[in-house]
Amino acid sequence: MIQRILLSLFLAFGTAAKAQDWSEAAIVVTRDLAGGGTALGTTIFPNSPHPAFADRALGIVYVHIEGSAGNFGVEAGLFERDAGGWQMHRRVTGLIGSSPLNPQVNSSGFYLTTSTLGPG
Structure with a gap:
């Protein structure tokens, strides 16, 4: 049940690629x-x-x-598409948080903001 709730929350925030058909990339x-x-x-x-x-x-x-009670890890990577389709170029390390937003893409890379739990 907790996993389904978390999945719903993540899918609700992951709207960057929903308007079009991104099924192959996903x-x-x-x-x-x-x-x-x-x-x-x-x-x-x-x-x-x-x-x-x-x-x-x-x-x-x-x-x-x-084995956890609804905890999750965050995995990220940079992907490229060529004539053969989408493939992983490299993993991204050090990304923490959830609910990514404000993506910015330019020639030097990808930038975004994530949410993390604060103290107390």
Whole structure:
């Protein structure tokens, strides 16, 4: 039940790629980043709002930590699309938080804001 609630929350916030058909990218991102674990949510931030023109994307997958009471890990990677389709270019390390927002894409990289729990 907790996993379903978390999944609903993550999918609600992961709207960057929902307006178009990003299914191929979502499948690759989830497969490559979840590593066989249970993916609770996948978010894709492409460098173009239209699937036909996007050739780079930041992918984020929230993966359930087995045996935990609803806790999750954050896995992220940079993806590129060529004639063969989407593939992971490299993993992104050090990303923490959830509910990514304010994505900015430029020639030097991807930037975004995440939410984390504060003290107390």
